[in-house]
Amino acid sequence: MNKQNHDQIISRKKEKTGWLRSAGESLLDLLYPGRCPVCERILLRNEPMICEKCARELPWVREPFCRKCGRMISDPARELCSDCESRLHYFDEGRAAFLYEKGMRRSVDRMKFHNHREYIPFYAQSMAAASASVLPVWRPECILPVPMHPKKRAERGFDQSLLLASALGSLTGIRVEERALVRTRYTKASKKLGRESRKKNMRGVFALDPAVRLPARVLLLDDIYTTGTTMDTASHTLRMSGVREIYFLTLCIGRGEE
Numbered sequence: 001m002n003k004q005n006h007d008q009i010i011s012r013k014k015e016k017t018g019w020l021r022s023a024g025e026s027l028l029d030l031l032y033p034g035r036c037p038v039c040e041r042i043l044l045r046n047e048p049m050i051c052e053k054c055a056r057e058l059p060w061v062r063e064p065f066c067r068k069c070g071r072m073i074s075d076p077a078r079e080l081c082s083d084c085e086s087r088l089h090y091f092d093e094g095r096a097a098f099l100y101e102k103g104m105r106r107s108v109d110r111m112k113f114h115n116h117r118e119y120i121p122f123y124a125q126s127m128a129a130a131s132a133s134v135l136p137v138w139r140p141e142c143i144l145p146v147p148m149h150p151k152k153r154a155e156r157g158f159d160q161s162l163l164l165a166s167a168l169g170s171l172t173g174i175r176v177e178e179r180a181l182v183r184t185r186y187t188k189a190s191k192k193l194g195r196e197s198r199k200k201n202m203r204g205v206f207a208l209d210p211a212v213r214l215p216a217r218v219l220l221l222d223d224i225y226t227t228g229t230t231m232d233t234a235s236h237t238l239r240m241s242g243v244r245e246i247y248f249l250t251l252c253i254g255r256g257e258e
C-alpha cells in the first residue's frame with residue numbers, strides 16, 4: 001500500500017470514529033439530556049450549566065453580610081451577625097455562595113441523597129465566583145474538604161465536599177489536601193439538637209493525619225454552613241495543631257437567627 005492510500009484510509013477511519021462518536025454523544029444527550037441543577041428542566045443548547053430563569057434568580061449571598069461567617073444580616077451598620085457577636089469561632093473568616101433555601105436547598109439535597117454528582121461543576125464555579133475577591137486576600141495554601149465518616153461515605157457512594165474541593169482546586173489552582181483531616185467518629189444528624197448537645201455530639205469527631213504537614217493558611221470546604229458547629233469543630237482541631245489562619249468556603253449558608 002502506498003503512503004497516499006494509507007493516509008486516506010487513516011483519515012476515513014478518523015472521520016468514521018468522529019461521526020460515530022458524535023452520534024453516540026447525541027444519543028446520550030437524548031437518553032440523558034442535561035438538566036438544570038436547580039429546577040431540573042431540560043437545558044437548552046445555550047444553557048451550559050443552569051437554565052436562564054434559575055441563573056437570574058439564584059439566591060446569592062449579598063451585602064450586608066457578617067464579616068466573620070459570611071451570613072447575611074439585615075442591618076448594614078453591623079459588622080457581625082448575632083451568632084458571631086455572642087461566641088468566639090475557631091476559624092478566622094468564611095464565605096458562602098448561596099442561601100440554603102428554595103431551589104438551591106432542593107438541589108443540594110438531590111445531589112446528596114439522589115446521587116446528582118453532575119451538579120458539582122456548577123457548584124464549584126459558583127463557589128469560585130463567590131470567593132474571587134477574598135481568595136487573593138486569604139491566600140490559602142491548600143483546600144481541606146470537611147470529611148465524611150468512611151461509613152457514611154460508603155452508604156452514599158461519594159463524598160460531596162471532596163468532589164467540590166477537587167473541582168474548586170482545578171478552577172483556582174489551589175492544592176487539595178484530601179487526607180489531612182479525618183473523621184474519626186460516626187455522628188448522627190445533629191439538625192434537631194440544641195447548640196450544647198450539638199457541640200457534645202461533635203466532640204472528638206475530627207483528627208489530623210500526623211503524616212501530613214499542614215501549611216500556615218488553609219481553606220476548609222463544605223457544602224453547607226448552618227449552625228457552624230461542624231466548621232468550628234474542624235477549625236478547633238486545626239488550631240490545636242498550630243495552623244495559623246483558617247478560612248472556610250461553603251456552597252450554601254443558612255439564614256440563622258439575627
Ligand SMILES: [Zn+2]
Nearest residue numbers: 036039051054
Ligand atoms: Zn432551572
Ligand SMILES: [Zn+2]
Nearest residue numbers: 066069081084
Ligand atoms: Zn457571623
